[in-house]
Amino acid sequence: MDSTSLSFELFAICVKVYKLLIDAESMPKDSLYLRIRLQIERDKLVDWAVLANLSEDERTLTSGLQLNLHKLNGALQEIRLVLLDLAKLTGWQETDQMNACIAKRSLHDSPKASPLKLNSSLQRKAVSFAERTRIFPRKVSWKSFDGKAFELLLAKLAALNQNLTYFFGQRQQDTHLRMQENTFMGIIQSHDQIDELIGVMASLKATSLYRRISAHEQLLLQLARFKAIHTAMTEAGHSFEELRVRDYLGEPPSTHLTQILLDEGRYIDGEADNLSENEPVRTWGIYETVPVWVEWKYYEPIGRQNNPPPHIEGRIAKLATLLNDKQKPEQFSVPDCLGYIHEADKTRFGFVFHGAGNLPPPRLLDMIASTSRPKPSLTTRLQIARAVATSIWYLHASNWLHKGLRSENVVFPFKPPAPPYLTGFDFSRPAKVTERPENRYHDLYRHPLTQFEYPQEGRDGFKKLYDIYSLGVVLYEIGMWKPVHAILGIDMAAGIGLAEIEDTQKRLLSDNCLMSLAADVGDAYMATVASCLSGDFGFDSFDGLSDQANYDARLQLEFGERVIRKLESVMV
Numbered sequence: 001m002d003s004t005s006l007s008f009e010l011f012a013i014c015v016k017v018y019k020l021l022i023d024a025e026s027m028p029k030d031s032l033y034l035r036i037r038l039q040i041e042r043d044k045l046v047d048w049a050v051l052a053n054l055s056e057d058e059r060t061l062t063s064g065l066q067l068n069l070h071k072l073n074g075a076l077q078e079i080r081l082v083l084l085d086l087a088k089l090t091g092w093q094e095t096d097q098m099n100a101c102i103a104k105r106s107l108h109d110s111p112k113a114s115p116l117k118l119n120s121s122l123q124r125k126a127v128s129f130a131e132r133t134r135i136f137p138r139k140v141s142w143k144s145f146d147g148k149a150f151e152l153l154l155a156k157l158a159a160l161n162q163n164l165t166y167f168f169g170q171r172q173q174d175t176h177l178r179m180q181e182n183t184f185m186g187i188i189q190s191h192d193q194i195d196e197l198i199g200v201m202a203s204l205k206a207t208s209l210y211r212r213i214s215a216h217e218q219l220l221l222q223l224a225r226f227k228a229i230h231t232a233m234t235e236a237g238h239s240f241e242e243l244r245v246r247d248y249l250g251e252p253p254s255t256h257l258t259q260i261l262l263d264e265g266r267y268i269d270g271e272a273d274n275l276s277e278n279e280p281v282r283t284w285g286i287y288e289t290v291p292v293w294v295e296w297k298y299y300e301p302i303g304r305q306n307n308p309p310p311h312i313e314g315r316i317a318k319l320a321t322l323l324n325d326k327q328k329p330e331q332f333s334v335p336d337c338l339g340y341i342h343e344a345d346k347t348r349f350g351f352v353f354h355g356a357g358n359l360p361p362p363r364l365l366d367m368i369a370s371t372s373r374p375k376p377s378l379t380t381r382l383q384i385a386r387a388v389a390t391s392i393w394y395l396h397a398s399n400w401l402h403k404g405l406r407s408e409n410v411v412f413p414f415k416p417p418a419p420p421y422l423t424g425f426d427f428s429r430p431a432k433v434t435e436r437p438e439n440r441y442h443d444l445y446r447h448p449l450t451q452f453e454y455p456q457e458g459r460d461g462f463k464k465l466y467d468i469y470s471l472g473v474v475l476y477e478i479g480m481w482k483p484v485h486a487i488l489g490i491d492m493a494a495g496i497g498l499a500e501i502e503d504t505q506k507r508l509l510s511d512n513c514l515m516s517l518a519a520d521v522g523d524a525y526m527a528t529v530a531s532c533l534s535g536d537f538g539f540d541s542f543d544g545l546s547d548q549a550n551y552d553a554r555l556q557l558e559f560g561e562r563v564i565r566k567l568e569s570v571m572v
Contacts, residue, residue, distance in 0.1 A: 005057065006073050007054060008056045008129070010080055011126060012126040012129040012130040012133075013080055014079050015046065015127055015130065016136060017084065017086075017087055019042075019127055021035075021038055021086060021090070025141045026141045026142045027142045032199055033202035036187070038154070040183075040204075043180070045164070047180060047183060049122055050122055050179070051176055052168075054122075056129070062168075064168070064169065075163055075164055075167075079161070082153055089145065089149060089153075090141070151206050151207060151209070151210070154207050155207035155209075158211060178565070181219075181560075182561070185553075185557060186553040187200065187220070188220065188397050188556075189397065189553035189555075189556045190552075190553040192231065192552075194228055194245060197224050197227055197228035198245070201221055201249075204217050219329060223394070225327065226325065226328055227399055227400075228245045229246070229325070230322060260320045261317065262339040264343055266288050267285055267286070267341055267350075268285050268287075270283065270285040270286065270358055271283045271285070281295065281424075282360040284359055287352055291354075291355040291358075292353060294350040294351065295350065295423055297349045298348045300347070307344075308342075316349045319351070323425070324336075329394060331394040332422075333420065334422060335411075335413075336354045338353065340352060355414070357414065360411075361412055361414060362411065363407070363409075363411050364408070364411070364474075365408040368477055368481050369486075378520075378572050381479065381481065382521075382567065382570055384419075384420060385525070388474060389471060389475065392405070392422075392467060392468070392471050393560060393563070396559070401466075402424075403425065404425060405424075405467055405471055406445040407474055409423050440496050441485070443504075444488075444496070445470045445484065447466040447469040448504075464555060468535070469533060469535065472531075472533035473508070473533070479521040479525055480517060481520075484508075488500070488507055509534060514526055514529075521570070524567075524569060525570050528563050528566045531563065537554075538558055539554060
């Protein structure tokens with residue numbers, strides 16, 4: 001008997017057939033979404049093989065799988081047969097040589113890999129093995145096509161892939177779900193066009209008539225939907241594109257979905273007579289009969305009528321629409337927005353959020369700056385850090401950048417123990433901005449390339465790494481439980497000098513500061529912060545536009561591994 005494990009042989013054939021189907025030519029244009037579904041199911045299988053430690057030597061299999069080798073090979077054989085049935089729908093016939101070796105082997109006969117980064121390595125190894133030991137067509141072309149039959153077989157394939165996970169214990173099943181989550185993030189990031197994102201959504205719905213959509217696939221569907229709407233709203237001709245997306249989803253246009261612009265006359269400011277600031281960022285009040293809190297954006301008026309610059313209200317309305325979206329993923333950790341109001345006499349717009357009582361929500365900045373409150377436990381600080389980082393991860397998956405992340409924009413719900421919310425979303429400005437100049441203190445949170453002036457819209461505008469840098473500063477504050485100026489030893493009474501702002505990154509990454517952080521929260525947490533501040537995620541930065549989607553997908557995966565998973569691994 002050949003020393004190569006039957007499990008690996010079956011797996012290799014499956015991966016090769018997946019490759020042929022995914023690379024097939026002349027697929028009907030209205031069925032391209034099925035190719036995405038094939039990619040999803042292939043990645044589920046390969047992720048499973050990575051976790052199972054599958055290789056050509058069956059002794060590398062995890063102990064639980066070795067005890068169930070006969071059942072495992074039967075499950076892989078079923079997957080192989082379904083894949084071949086899918087291939088036959090293209091008009092491709094299986095060759096005798098493909099079946100020859102399998103027919104001679106008993107299923108009583110009985111695969112090598114490791115974490116996420118070896119997924120592609122294992123795929124290449126499997127394809128190479130299959131091509132050395134079997135005869136396959138050089139390529140496949142779609143000669144005939146039955147969409148419903150294809151969807152039915154895909155649903156069966158998805159169910160068989162799910163069955164493979166039952167060979168694992170609960171911990172391994174949870175790990176497999178996290179691996180799929182990483183894979184899904186890559187899928188979302190590698191599709192940027194409206195048609196592509198509609199295809200992603202269609203691929204997830206393709207098997208819904210035959211099987212229930214899993215929770216993690218439902219989350220991917222939410223992310224794809226939100227990214228499509230966000231993309232449509234930020235492109236030229238956005239009204240038509242947004243209408244097209246919502247029409248596909250069966251949703252009414254956003255202008256009819258809700259009245260985003262609220263009636264200023266129905267808002268009562270609860271702090272109008274008791275303000276310690278001339279231009280408060282947040283206040284509480286009542287809108288109609290509902291308790292609310294409002295986040296204000298001020299502008300420099302133009303003309304005799306003190307009107308806002310024409311571009312500002314459009315961006316305010318778009319942002320309010322996103323914040324108001326009732327179907328946005330809860331993993332965004334964004335508060336519910338009723339809409340926005342315009343107080344022209346005070347030259348400000350306000351985002352109106354559901355509130356409780358007569359206070360705006362407590363801010364992280366107030367907590368870490370307080371001298372009267374005790375420092376929370378490491379467990380509590382880790383929970384806050386994980387929540388903020390996870391929120392950024394999911395927001396970036398949909399291409400929604402925060403652009404104003406700092407501890408004053410991390411607020412806590414009125415009813416704990418719910419995780420914190422992110423507020424203070426900003427937007428890239430066009431040249432010659434007319435919003436009010438911001439506090440110099442905010443530059444302590446900004447990436448060196450965005451300090452002192454706002455990044456412009458478009459190709460050279462705000463980048464995800466800038467958000468990630470700001471996240472690093474906030475994680476620093478959470479770990480040390482101090483505001484960034486205190487960590488840096490800046491005397492606020494004396495003011496913040498330009499040199500101090502310019503040296504912020506260098507000083508935060510200095511050995512002394514990082515060792516102090518590690519002493520409080522450990523080496524793994526410190527390494528996470530250092531990755532965010534340095535922008536080092538294990539690959540070169542992006543230089544050309546043609547690979548933007550691939551770069552975003554890689555950054556999303558590496559951020560998940562080096563920040564999200566590393567924070568999850570910190571033990572108390």
